[in-house]
Amino acid sequence: MSLLRAGAVPGWVRRTGEGLLALLAFVVLWELVKLVVPDGGVVVGGVSLLPRTSDQTMPHVWSVLARLGRPETSATGSVSLAGALVTASWFTLRISLAGWLVGVLAGLGLAVVMQRWRIAEDALAPWVVLSQTVPLIALAPLVVGWGGKIHLGAFAWDRWMSVALIASYLAFFPVAVGALRGLQSPTAAQVDLFRSLAASGTRTLWRLRMPAAVPYLVPALRLGAATAVVGAIVAEVSTGTQGGIGRLIISYAQSATGDPAKPWAAIAAAAVLGLVAAGVVGLVGLGLRRFRVGEVA
Amino acid sequence: MNAQAGVAVQAVGVGKVFTTRSGAVTALEDIDLTVAAGEFVSLIGPSGCGKSTLLRLVADLDSPSSGELTVFGTSARASREGQQYGIAFQQAGLLPWRTVRANIELPLELHGVGKRQRRARAEELLALVGLTDFAASFPHQLSGGMQQRVAIARSLAEQPSLLLMDEPFGALDEMTRERMQTELVRICAESGAAVLFVTHSIPEAVFLSDRVVVMSPRPGRISAVLDIGLPDGQARGESTREDAAFFANVTAVREALHGGSVADLRGVDVR
Numbered sequence: 001m002s003l004l005r006a007g008a009v010p011g012w013v014r015r016t017g018e019g020l021l022a023l024l025a026f027v028v029l030w031e032l033v034k035l036v037v038p039d040g041g042v043v044v045g046g047v048s049l050l051p052r053t054s055d056q057t058m059p060h061v062w063s064v065l066a067r068l069g070r071p072e073t074s075a076t077g078s079v080s081l082a083g084a085l086v087t088a089s090w091f092t093l094r095i096s097l098a099g100w101l102v103g104v105l106a107g108l109g110l111a112v113v114m115q116r117w118r119i120a121e122d123a124l125a126p127w128v129v130l131s132q133t134v135p136l137i138a139l140a141p142l143v144v145g146w147g148g149k150i151h152l153g154a155f156a157w158d159r160w161m162s163v164a165l166i167a168s169y170l171a172f173f174p175v176a177v178g179a180l181r182g183l184q185s186p187t188a189a190q191v192d193l194f195r196s197l198a199a200s201g202t203r204t205l206w207r208l209r210m211p212a213a214v215p216y217l218v219p220a221l222r223l224g225a226a227t228a229v230v231g232a233i234v235a236e237v238s239t240g241t242q243g244g245i246g247r248l249i250i251s252y253a254q255s256a257t258g259d260p261a262k263p264w265a266a267i268a269a270a271a272v273l274g275l276v277a278a279g280v281v282g283l284v285g286l287g288l289r290r291f292r293v294g295e296v297a
Numbered sequence: 298m299n300a301q302a303g304v305a306v307q308a309v310g311v312g313k314v315f316t317t318r319s320g321a322v323t324a325l326e327d328i329d330l331t332v333a334a335g336e337f338v339s340l341i342g343p344s345g346c347g348k349s350t351l352l353r354l355v356a357d358l359d360s361p362s363s364g365e366l367t368v369f370g371t372s373a374r375a376s377r378e379g380q381q382y383g384i385a386f387q388q389a390g391l392l393p394w395r396t397v398r399a400n401i402e403l404p405l406e407l408h409g410v411g412k413r414q415r416r417a418r419a420e421e422l423l424a425l426v427g428l429t430d431f432a433a434s435f436p437h438q439l440s441g442g443m444q445q446r447v448a449i450a451r452s453l454a455e456q457p458s459l460l461l462m463d464e465p466f467g468a469l470d471e472m473t474r475e476r477m478q479t480e481l482v483r484i485c486a487e488s489g490a491a492v493l494f495v496t497h498s499i500p501e502a503v504f505l506s507d508r509v510v511v512m513s514p515r516p517g518r519i520s521a522v523l524d525i526g527l528p529d530g531q532a533r534g535e536s537t538r539e540d541a542a543f544f545a546n547v548t549a550v551r552e553a554l555h556g557g558s559v560a561d562l563r564g565v566d567v568r
């Protein structure tokens with residue numbers, strides 16, 4: 001990016017700048033499509049090639065922004081749409097981070113086991129990949145069903161825990177893959193050195209493999225945070241959980257004909273939520289800078 | 298065990314066969330070699346003749362396919378676990394997230410040496426390899442030769458009674474190289490450590506060694522062993538390099554290498 005030369009500014013400033021530019025590009029593209037493509041879309045021989053672009057289906061960016069300031073519903077005393085979205089986002093963000101945490105622990109644990117025992121890698125790797133081909137929607141009712149049967153003394157399984165668990169199911173995958181690659185990244189000379197020093201497997205893990213994995217792990221954690229948000233939103237919808245952004249997207253979609261900007265605002269909020277989650281996790285990376293010599297992503 | 302007390306490394310009929318997808322590679326065959334405690338032995342020979350492999354067997358990073366190998370009278374494995382050797386590899390193998398000082402301290406840290414003692418030892422070693430000013434630098438900020446010197450310092454950290462060094466001075470400029478050679482001679486004299494030293498340089502082997510082991514490839518064998526006798530009782534020093542005996546020994550090693558066909562000489566520095 002020639003506008004923001006590398007090296008001239010700190011990394012996070014550059015990354016934020018690039019993010020804002022990408023957002024701007026998206027807004028410009030959106031408005032350009034509205035300008036160029038006719039309202040009725042492009043239909044050739046009865047087949048719709050480009051979608052309709054009327055204000056009804058693709059509201060202007062500024063009408064979506066303006067809608068944020070107006071009340072959520074027509075009921076008296078209703079909060080602004082922005083307020084409702086922030087409350088719902090906060091609800092979903094907390095569940096996502098809980099799911100992310102569980103996913104990270106599971107992913108790291110799996111990666112450590114797969115690195116340590118070749119047999120475990122051969123046995124588990126296909127299942128790890130396979131796990132991601134099962135549609136979340138099929139999984140959600142099962143998880144809720146199982147969760148409902150758990151009562152351990154004062155502890156009772158709550159609906160949000162099912163949502164977090166489903167989110168962790170998406171988040172663990174990039175972490176497991178990234179961590180495994182990272183744990184396997186030390187060079188032959190480094191591994192030989194630890195062997196020559198008669199370092200135990202556990203010592204080698206903490207002093208060599210974990211630090212070497214950090215450059216692979218930080219991008220994986222960021223990606224895991226974004227997928228946890230997606231997982232939480234889908235899980236909210238498919239388990240019928242109230243209070244989160246997933247629920248709002250569905251209920252606002254029902255009012256799309258009368259109030260087209262409303263569902264778009266909710267979708268935009270979900271996208272921003274993913275970015276915020278990834279950003280928060282990115283802060284973890286700042287603390288690990290020493291280990292990130294030669295990070296690519 | 299008394300008979301073994303003075304022996305650092307003993308190999309009897311050691312062989313190593315690697316099985317690869319394209320078939321078996323005989324890297325070493327029938328190696329008989331004894332390195333006495335405190336003795337400096339160099340391995341020299343064309344590329345691929347198994348020098349690194351032999352060193353790795355002694356270090357218990359690989360195990361021999363045949364023959365007997367003992368280090369200080371015990372198995373190679375027991376001596377690795379007992380931390381009796383220090384090793385410097387052909388590649389430096391530094392940890393990029395550790396400073397130069399922390400890299401040198403690594404062996405001490407892994408073996409539970411206290412912080413204060415580690416510091417003190419690292420300072421000595423930094424001075425020894427001339428990197429005091431770079432103690433807080435990270436490996437990627439150093440040149441290849443400087444990284445190699447860090448690896449050498451690390452191998453010396455625990456004052457081992459056996460040093461295994463695989464072309465440790467290969468990446469150094471001629472001046473640093475000669476200085477490091479002189480230092481190594483001094484360290485060995487002071488600590489009484491035995492050294493098994495791989496090199497491609499004939500003058501280096503002759504300058505450093507009590508004995509030079511000449512190897513030939515395919516399969517890797519020992520083709521000659523030369524005693525480098527110093528004129529009675531004289532210590533090695535800068536003047537040694539200008540000695541008539543030094544040049545005679547260089548010639549002797551070169552001829553031993555030529556004992557094979559000239560085509561086998563690839564990779565050997567015969568300056």
Ligand SMILES: Nc1ncnc2c1ncn2[C@@H]1O[C@H](COP(=O)(O)OP(=O)(O)OP(=O)(O)O)[C@@H](O)[C@H]1O
Pocket residue numbers: 315316317322323324343344345346347348349350351517564
């Ligand atoms: N892990 C391995 N698997 C298969 N073959 C190997 C392995 N390690 C070494 N070899 C083979 O063993 C032979 C000796 O290799 P080695 O690295 O010991 O040579 P070297 O004398 O150290 O050479 P150089 O001077 O180039 O470092 C070579 O033919 C090499 O291809």
Ligand SMILES: [Mg+2]
Pocket residue numbers: 348349350387463
């Ligand atoms: Mg070698």
